[in-house]
Amino acid sequence: MRVLRGIFHGLLSLGSFIGAGFRGVITIMAFTEGGLMRQFCLSRRIIALSCIVLMGLTVGSTLTLFNLVRGQYYLTRVKYLERENRAMTSLLQGQAEQLSKLKLEMAKLKEFEESLRQVAGLGVAPELQVSESESAGGRGSSRSRRP
DSSP states (O other): OOHHHHHHHHHHHHHHHHHHSSSSSEEEEEOOSSSOOOEEEEHHHHHHEEEHHHHHHHHHHHEEEEEEEHHHHHHHHHHEEEEEHHHHHHHHHHHHHHHHHHHHHHHHHHHHOOOHHHHHOOOOOOOHHHHHHEEEEEEEHHHTOOO
């Protein structure tokens, strides 16, 4: 408890010391080129508050400028990405058209192959014969295993 009382007393005396520093006036003397002298008296409180406001304005201006620069950077980046996206989309559309042309060509070739086989007297494509023989061979081997 004694320690807390000592800390509290120390804070009070520090506060009164700082408060006493803000009391009083500061005299500012300004000289002009013509040799005239002007004298201004400002309180220390006004000077301290002016300094605090000036620091706040400086920090606020700096943050605003930083956000402006960052916003411009992101805006430029978004525009670049949109252009790249449009380029990729057109490329994909071109490839899709090529793929559809290739599918049509494959269908034409398949029809041509079927017509050639009919003319030649070959009924079933060799790929189909191979797959049928493999499936038949698999069944035949399982039958031969039975006792």
